[in-house]
Amino acid sequence: MTSQSVSPVATEAALRAKNVSVYYGSALAVRDVNLDIFKHEITAFIGPSGCGKSTLLRCFNRTNDLIPGARVEGKAMFHGTDLYAKDIDPVYVRRRIGMVFQKPNPFTKSIYENIAFAARINGYKGDMDELVENSLRRAALWDEVKDKLRQSGLSLSGGQQQRLCIARTIAIEPEVILMDEPCSALDPISTLQIEELMKELESRYTIVIVTHNMQQASRISDKTAFFNAEATESGNKVGYLVEYGDTEQIFNDPREQATQDYVSGRFG
Amino acid sequence: MTPLSSQATPLDAGWDIEQKQVLKALDRRQGIDKGFSWLALLAVIFSLFVLVVLLVDILIDGVPVLSWNFLTSFPSRRPEAAGIVSALVGTIWVMVLVALFTFPIGVGAGIFLEEFVPDSLIAKAVEINISNLAGVPSIIYGLLGLQVFVRILFPITQGRSVLSGALTLALLVLPIVIIATRESLRSIPGSLRQAGFALGATRWQVIRSHVFPLALPGILTGVILALSRAIGETAPLITIGALTYIPFLPELSLRGLQSPFTVLPIQIFNWVSRPQADFHALAAGAIIVLMVILLLMNATAIYLRNRFQK
Structure with a gap:
């Protein structure tokens, strides 16, 4: 499925899933996913609940490692390197491939410290004040918080907290930002702000976003992957990739009937 | 208590209950509620009482020797x-x-x-x-x-x-x-x-x-x-x-x-x-x-x- 949709333009795959299957304990959660995620593009993962899109996303920065019993088969690759190879330290993977979560999760420290922590642990050598300011500016949050950098990150509104989390992520300049439904806990205005922000960040970062919001996927993404789930005999749901391609094609001219049904709102 | 009047006929016959009955049953439920809170209070009083008796006894005996x-x-x-x-x-x-x-x-x-x-x-x-x-x-x-x-x-x-x-x-x-x-x-x-x-x-x-x-x-x-x-x-x-x-x-x-x-x-x-x-x-x-x-x-x-x- 992947090969059909890859445009011949000389874009480089930043991330590649090769026959990736993920198990939680003995239960298969996602089976046999193959897809390439291209540099400086926004790729959206859409699909009904339980289709494994978040699970797959977490493979790409090894946050699945933190879930007891989770196991990844196949290859998740970053510029050709297997992220699950023996000599790869997951801490280093996460430093290069950042993540923004569904629920804003700022540290219970000051706004300033939220960003400074990320920089400090990764050995940042420059001017911390400057980095904090620049990160907040690039996350379109500076004007709102510049007078209260010493206040707790939790004193901000939900949308501001999420932008703080993004600021914190981009402060350490990862190459890829994985976003797991970053707007699902936010109101429409905050959502719009985050979407605009993502569009601005696209030129510097590769972004993968999991979203339940199809309008959001069609508005911001370059490529879209549609996942679906099927029930197994034991009652578990197993997710699989149905179709992957340019967002326009997925939404206007999908090859698969399931995709057509989903994007037109007939199920999901 | 005065019943609140209502013209609506219930869909399910099981809900066709006199408002007066409802209030009577409610009185009983509230009574149980109150009874339970009294019981809980009793438990608190009992444990505090034991503690206070102990403390007073100790203080009466012990304070004079403190120096x-x-x-x-x-x-x-x-x-x-x-x-x-x-x-x-x-x-x-x-x-x-x-x-x-x-x-x-x-x-x-x-x-x-x-x-x-x-x-x-x-x-x-x-x-x-x-x-x-x-x-x-x-x-x-x-x-x-x-x-x-x-x-x-x-x-x-x-x-x-x-x-x-x-x-x-x-x-x-x-x-x-x-x-x-x-x-x-x-x-x-x-x-x-x-x-x-x-x-x-x-x-x-x-x-x-x-x-x-x-x-x-x-x-x-x-x-x-x-x-x-x-x-x-x-x-x-x-x-x-x-x-x-x-x-x-x-x-x-x-x-x-x-x-x-x-x-x-x-x-x-x-x-x-x-x-x-x-x-x-x-x-x-x-x-x-x-x-x-x-x-x-x-x-x-x-x-x-x-x-x-x-």
Whole structure:
């Protein structure tokens, strides 16, 4: 499925899933996913609940490692390197491939410290004040918080907290930002702000976003992957990739009937 | 009560109930509600009553003997000259040592078990064992202390010493500290850990900077509660052979750790078991002192908790 949709333009795959299957304990959660995620593009993962899109996303920065019993088969690759190879330290993977979560999760420290922590642990050598300011500016949050950098990150509104989390992520300049439904806990205005922000960040970062919001996927993404789930005999749901391609094609001219049904709102 | 009028006919015939009946049934339900709250109040009053009776009894007996002399004299055969200084100093010595032993070991073990060990059968077995240890009668710890600290480790502890006593009590309260630490860590949301990991922090960095500071108030409360339990323990110390008559103070040095000792509960036990009423009054006085120390410790716990929560 992947090969059909890859445009011949000389874009480089930043991330590649090769026959990736993920198990939680003995239960298969996602089976046999193959897809390439291209540099400086926004790729959206859409699909009904339980289709494994978040699970797959977490493979790409090894946050699945933190879930007891989770196991990844196949290859998740970053510029050709297997992220699950023996000599790869997951801490280093996460430093290069950042993540923004569904629920804003700022540290219970000051706004300033939220960003400074990320920089400090990764050995940042420059001017911390400057980095904090620049990160907040690039996350379109500076004007709102510049007078209260010493206040707790939790004193901000939900949308501001999420932008703080993004600021914190981009402060350490990862190459890829994985976003797991970053707007699902936010109101429409905050959502719009985050979407605009993502569009601005696209030129510097590769972004993968999991979203339940199809309008959001069609508005911001370059490529879209549609996942679906099927029930197994034991009652578990197993997710699989149905179709992957340019967002326009997925939404206007999908090859698969399931995709057509989903994007037109007939199920999901 | 007046029924609220309504014209709507219910869809389900089962809801066709007179409003008057509804109100009557409601009266009954509210009555049960009230009855239960009275019962609960009764339970509170009963437990408070027992406590107040105890306290008043102790205060009546004990306050007259409280004096500077009482605090600074050694025990004596003559009640009017007897004091608690050796027991008080012994208690302070032992408690400081217990705190020094249990905080790093208990908190360290708690962090390791909660944050570093993957969920496995062994981890579960260890967890169940620790919970069981928290419920083992204290005299058993006394027997263990007698064999291990007093006898086997004699070259280090010099037998029935402050050090042996403190180590025994530390063993006794370690499970409490470990469990409190784990529970406190468990209450910190996982999203905070994920946030740290997603930024390329190691496990220790995440714990050190974000999880531990938030868990600290709960951990401190657990430690102080554990110490409060240790300060009142008599059985294990008697088992390891703490003396009841100590006419000297341990030196404030490493050698002091190896000196024989007594503590307030043992002194109280000793005085209560004498026939003369004068000694009973002394015991009441010592109980008051012990309670004041306990209250001070709890106050410290609350103070620290409030401070760290800011």
